[in-house]
Amino acid sequence: MTYPGSGGQWPPNDPYQQGGQHPQQPGGYQQGGYQQPGYPQQGGYPQTQGYPQTGPQPTQGYPQTGPQPTQAYGGYGQQQAYGQQPYGYPVPPEQPKKRKGLVIGIVAAVVAVAAGGGVTWWALNRGSTPSGAESPTAAATSLVNAIGQGDVAGLLTGLAPAERDLMTTLNSETTKELQRLDVYKKDVDPNKIQGFELKTEGLKFDEAGAEKVNDHLTITKLIEGKVTISSDASKLPFTEEFIELAFPRGMNAKPETETIDIADVVKDNDGEPIRIATVNVDGEWYPSLFYTIADYGLQDSKKKWPKTSIPAKGADSPEAAVRGLADAALDADIARVIELLPPDEMAVIHDLGPMIVDMAKGEAEPSGVKITKLETETVDVEGATKVLLKEFEAEKDGEKVRVTKDGECYAAEVDGEKEQFCADDAATQIGGKRMDPDAKKALTNLVKGMIANTGVVTTKVDGKWYVSPIRSITDIQVTALKSLEPEDIKALFKLAE
Numbered sequence: 001m002t003y004p005g006s007g008g009q010w011p012p013n014d015p016y017q018q019g020g021q022h023p024q025q026p027g028g029y030q031q032g033g034y035q036q037p038g039y040p041q042q043g044g045y046p047q048t049q050g051y052p053q054t055g056p057q058p059t060q061g062y063p064q065t066g067p068q069p070t071q072a073y074g075g076y077g078q079q080q081a082y083g084q085q086p087y088g089y090p091v092p093p094e095q096p097k098k099r100k101g102l103v104i105g106i107v108a109a110v111v112a113v114a115a116g117g118g119v120t121w122w123a124l125n126r127g128s129t130p131s132g133a134e135s136p137t138a139a140a141t142s143l144v145n146a147i148g149q150g151d152v153a154g155l156l157t158g159l160a161p162a163e164r165d166l167m168t169t170l171n172s173e174t175t176k177e178l179q180r181l182d183v184y185k186k187d188v189d190p191n192k193i194q195g196f197e198l199k200t201e202g203l204k205f206d207e208a209g210a211e212k213v214n215d216h217l218t219i220t221k222l223i224e225g226k227v228t229i230s231s232d233a234s235k236l237p238f239t240e241e242f243i244e245l246a247f248p249r250g251m252n253a254k255p256e257t258e259t260i261d262i263a264d265v266v267k268d269n270d271g272e273p274i275r276i277a278t279v280n281v282d283g284e285w286y287p288s289l290f291y292t293i294a295d296y297g298l299q300d301s302k303k304k305w306p307k308t309s310i311p312a313k314g315a316d317s318p319e320a321a322v323r324g325l326a327d328a329a330l331d332a333d334i335a336r337v338i339e340l341l342p343p344d345e346m347a348v349i350h351d352l353g354p355m356i357v358d359m360a361k362g363e364a365e366p367s368g369v370k371i372t373k374l375e376t377e378t379v380d381v382e383g384a385t386k387v388l389l390k391e392f393e394a395e396k397d398g399e400k401v402r403v404t405k406d407g408e409c410y411a412a413e414v415d416g417e418k419e420q421f422c423a424d425d426a427a428t429q430i431g432g433k434r435m436d437p438d439a440k441k442a443l444t445n446l447v448k449g450m451i452a453n454t455g456v457v458t459t460k461v462d463g464k465w466y467v468s469p470i471r472s473i474t475d476i477q478v479t480a481l482k483s484l485e486p487e488d489i490k491a492l493f494k495l496a497e
Helices: 102-115 136-148 152-157 161-180 240-246 262-268 289-300 318-330 334-339 347-360 423-431 437-453 469-482 486-496
Strands: 196-205 211-214 217-231 256-261 274-281 284-287 370-381 384-396 399-406 409-414 417-422 456-461 464-467
Touching: 136 196, 136 217, 136 274, 136 284, 161 469, 217 262, 240 486, 256 262, 262 274, 274 289, 289 347, 318 334, 318 370, 318 384, 318 456, 318 464, 334 347, 417 423, 423 437, 437 469, 437 486, 456 469
Parallel strands: none
Antiparallel strands: 196 217, 211 217, 217 256, 217 274, 274 284, 370 384, 384 399, 384 456, 399 409, 409 417, 456 464
C-alpha cells in the first residue's frame, strides 16, 4: 500500500510527553524550540540538568481514567492537534464571529467523542476495509453524508486508511477496558454514539474551486448547506454506579440543539469556503482529518504547502527506530526525526517537513547529551510493537546518568549517587501518608502498571520500523486503564473528594 507523503510527526514537540505541551496551532506545529523526546513522562522524577527523562515518572495527580464532566468543544479555527487529548464530552460550542474550519471542527469533535483521551471509547469495528471514492469531491461528500446520517462508524472508517486504523485500534482496546471497569454499560452498541448527533442537509461543494496541491492532496471547498448539532449528556452510556460516583449531585444536563447555515459561515468568513482536505491512497480518494487540520494551520499562518517533502527512512528493528529518534532529537536533527516516523500515519508531516525544518533553524540546538547505552525489550501490542526501557546511560560535559528498571521500580544514578523510586513511593507521594488504604492500593496499582508497561510504540511499514507518536501517547492511556480494577475507580473518586 502506498500513502501520500512519506511520513512524519506533529512538529517539534516531545511526542511522548503526556504532560508536555503539544502543538496549539491547527496545523500541528508551533513557534518554539524542539523539546527533547525520551520515554513517556509522568512528571516529577529527579532530573539531571540537560538530560532527558527516560522512564515513567511519579504521577503528579493521578490521570483521568474515565469520561469527564461535560464541557464545550470550542474553537473551530483552533483545533487541538492530534495527540493532544481533549477531555470532556462535546456540546454545541459558542460561535465566534468568524468560524473558520466549521466542518473540521465538527469532525474533530466527533473524533474527540470516538477517540479522545478519557472521553468516549466505542469500538468502530463495523468494517475493516475502508471505502474510497473516485474523486476528491466524492470523498468529501461521503464524509459529510456520514455526518448527516449520524453515522460515526461510517465517518471514521471512511477516513484515510492510516487514520482509520489509529481510531479503530484505540477504540477497540479502550471500550473493552472501560466496560471492564464498570464505567460503560455492557450493552453499548459499538456502531452508535449516544448523546451527540450531527445532521446535514443541502450540502454543496465548489468543484471548480478545488485546490490540487499535488498528485495525492486536493483541498475541496464546501459553500452551502446546513449543519444541526444536538447533544444530550443524559444519554451517555455510563453505568448508574459511575454516574453516582462522577456526578453525586446529578449530571444536570439539558439537551441542546443548534443549526448552522454554511452559507452564513462562508459570508462571515469574508467569502472563504469550508476547506476539507482529501488524499489519494492506492488510486482512491479519502477525506483526511490530519491534512485538513494542517491545511487550516497553513491558512491561518498565511503559508503554502511545501512543494517537496521529506522521505521516510525507517530502521531495521523497533529498538533501532527508538534509539535513532532519541539520538536525532538530542542532536536537534529535525529532518531525521521526521524520517523515523510512520509514512502512513504521519504522511502529512512529511509533506510539511521542509517547512518544519526551516522553522526549527535557529530555535532547535543540539543538547550536548550523548546516549552511551540503551537496553530495551519489546512486547507486541495491537498492530504494533512496544519498546520498553531496561537500562539507559547518557553523559554530558563529563557528567553521567544511569537509569535502570526493575519490575515496578526505577533507579537513577548520577555520578555515583543512587536513588530508587517504586510504586509504593509514588502512591504515598500522591495521596499522602494518611490516605485511605483502598486509595493507596489503587494508586499503587496504577503506578505499578505504568512503570512496568509504559513504552514507545513502533510500527512496521514496507519492511522498515518507525516510531509512532500517536500510538505511543494513546498507549499510555490504555496502559493506565489496564492497570486499574473496578474498585480502584471508586477509591480514586473518594480520594479526589
